Amino acid sequence: MSYSQTIIANLRQRGYRITSQRELIIRAIAQGDLHLSAEDVLGELQEQTQAINLATIYRTLEMLWAEGFVYRNDLSEGKTVYTTLDHGPHAHLVCRKCKRVIDAAPEILQQLHEQALIRYAFEVDLAHLSLFGLCAACKDLV
Amino acid sequence: MSYSQTIIANLRQRGYRITSQRELIIRAIAQGDLHLSAEDVLGELQEQTQAINLATIYRTLEMLWAEGFVYRNDLSEGKTVYTTLDHGPHAHLVCRKCKRVIDAAPEILQQLHEQALIRYAFEVDLAHLSLFGLCAACKDLV
DNA sequence: GTGATTGCAAATCCTTTGCAATCTG
DNA sequence: CAGATTGCAAAGGATTTGCAATCAC
Numbered sequence: 001m002s003y004s005q006t007i008i009a010n011l012r013q014r015g016y017r018i019t020s021q022r023e024l025i026i027r028a029i030a031q032g033d034l035h036l037s038a039e040d041v042l043g044e045l046q047e048q049t050q051a052i053n054l055a056t057i058y059r060t061l062e063m064l065w066a067e068g069f070v071y072r073n074d075l076s077e078g079k080t081v082y083t084t085l086d087h088g089p090h091a092h093l094v095c096r097k098c099k100r101v102i103d104a105a106p107e108i109l110q111q112l113h114e115q116a117l118i119r120y121a122f123e124v125d126l127a128h129l130s131l132f133g134l135c136a137a138c139k140d141l142v
Numbered sequence: 143m144s145y146s147q148t149i150i151a152n153l154r155q156r157g158y159r160i161t162s163q164r165e166l167i168i169r170a171i172a173q174g175d176l177h178l179s180a181e182d183v184l185g186e187l188q189e190q191t192q193a194i195n196l197a198t199i200y201r202t203l204e205m206l207w208a209e210g211f212v213y214r215n216d217l218s219e220g221k222t223v224y225t226t227l228d229h230g231p232h233a234h235l236v237c238r239k240c241k242r243v244i245d246a247a248p249e250i251l252q253q254l255h256e257q258a259l260i261r262y263a264f265e266v267d268l269a270h271l272s273l274f275g276l277c278a279a280c281k282d283l284v
Numbered sequence: 285g286t287g288a289t290t291g292c293a294a295a296t297c298c299t300t301t302g303c304a305a306t307c308t309g
Numbered sequence: 310c311a312g313a314t315t316g317c318a319a320a321g322g323a324t325t326t327g328c329a330a331t332c333a334c
Contacts, residue, residue, distance in 0.1 A: 017288060017333050038324080058324060069304045078299080079323060091254075093264045100148035102262050114274075120244050121278035122235045129273065131254075132214065136263030159313055160306045180299080193317050200299060220324090221298060 003084060004030035007069045014067065021052050025060045029070060035081035073130060091126075095135035102135065148173035149211045153187060156209065163194050167202045171212060177223035215272065233271045244277065 004027045008018055016022075028044045029036055036044070038057045045052050061082050064070045070082045073092070091109055093102040109126055116122045146169045150160055158164075170186045171178055180199045187194050203224050206212045208263070214223045233251055235244040251268050258264045 014228075015288095017167075019289065019332070021290070054323095055292080055325075056290055059289085062324095091258075093258060093262060093266065094241050095264070102264060104262060108254055108257035108261065111272070112250055115250035116235060116246065116273070116275070119250065120235060120246060122244060123276045124230060124235070124273050125275040130273070131258070131266045133258070133264055133266040154309095157313095161307070161314065163315070196298095197300075198315055199318080201314085275305095 002030070007064070007084075010069070011067065016063070021055065021056050022060055024048075025057055026064070026069075029061070029064070029082055030084045035073060035083050037079045037081045039079070040081075040138045091131050093135070094130055094132050095138055100135050104131075144172070149206070149226075150213070153209070158205070163198050164202055165195060166190075167199055168206070168211075170201070171206070172226045173214055177215060177225050179221045179223050181221070182223075210267075213267070233268075233273055235277070236272055236274050246273075 004023075007026050007030060008107075011022075012018055024045055025041055028041050034040070034041050038054060038061055041057050041061070042052065042054055061070065061072075065072045070084055073081050073083065091104040096102075096122065106126070109124075109129065113124050113126060116124045125141065146165075148217055149168050149172060150165065153164075154160055166187055167183055170183050173187065180203055183199050183203070184194065201272060203212065203214075207214045207224065212226050215223050215225070233246040233248065235246050248268060251266075255268060257268050258266045
């Protein structure tokens with residue numbers, strides 16, 4: 001069973017009605033490794049000539065988040081982006097000067113994850129990570 | 143020298159002009175351990191009957207962040223908050239269930255810091271990093 | 285059928301911007 | 310004095326909301 005189907009089955013079980021809109025939105029967000037904003041989802045769906053109202057997308061994403069099926073991240077770009085839970089862990093390196101966002105490989109988080117577990121029995125949520133700092137270009141300007 | 147004075151001296155050195163508005167904003171944000179939004183800062187200043195335009199506060203906070211004097215958190219819903227912390231670098235492990243905050247030793251971030259530099263030439267801000275996840279107690283409940 | 289969900293448009297909220305007036309160095 | 314910074318008001322962009330129409334169960 002694909003992840004989007006898992007989500008749908010669970011939602012039905014919890015009493016939510018599965019409309020064609022919800023199905024499309026869930027499929028869009030569950031398929032990729034991307035971080036999608038509400039507007040991104042709209043874009044994805046419009047490519048398939050499936051017109052859906054933005055407000056519906058906002059409502060659905062909010063619902064999926066509240067129900068625990070997607071993560072919600074604010075990348076300092078002014079808009080909220082969502083990802084599914086099976087999206088592999090990785091960090092966002094957000095430059096505080098030029099606002100560029102670099103997706104970093106998950107390996108750089110390994111030791112942090114291990115050490116937090118060993119020292120504090122704390123399980124760091126790797127898919128939630130946004131790290132601020134300075135990118136190469138901006139660092140050199142200082 | 144107080145931390146706000148340190149900031150001011152540094153800014154002057156970097157060619158910024160120190161206006162009364164900037165001084166007030168810096169004092170407001172440097173004084174507490176709180177996370178303040180632009181509007182919060184306005185509130186603080188209005189208590190002292192110091193009227194400052196919100197746009198100025200936004201511009202100043204943005205500048206202070208870009209220059210590395212304040213930390214910025216976009217994790218809370220809706221609006222951006224800022225903080226200064228003059229004490230040593232450390233990570234906050236924030237449990238997303240019970241909201242408990244564990245202060246972690248900076249060493250657990252070492253490899254992450256190094257790897258981000260090596261792979262992406264990205265300098266991660268180590269101080270006042272907030273990492274979300276599950277603490278020991280809450281992990282066992284799941 | 286009935287209550288949940290959608291679409292639409294207007295409303296809100298946070299943040300940014302253009303520009304003339306005002307200050308700092 | 311020159312250029313940086315402010316205030317103001319208007320613009321901008323993301324997100325939310327009220328309400329009638331529509332759809333899932």
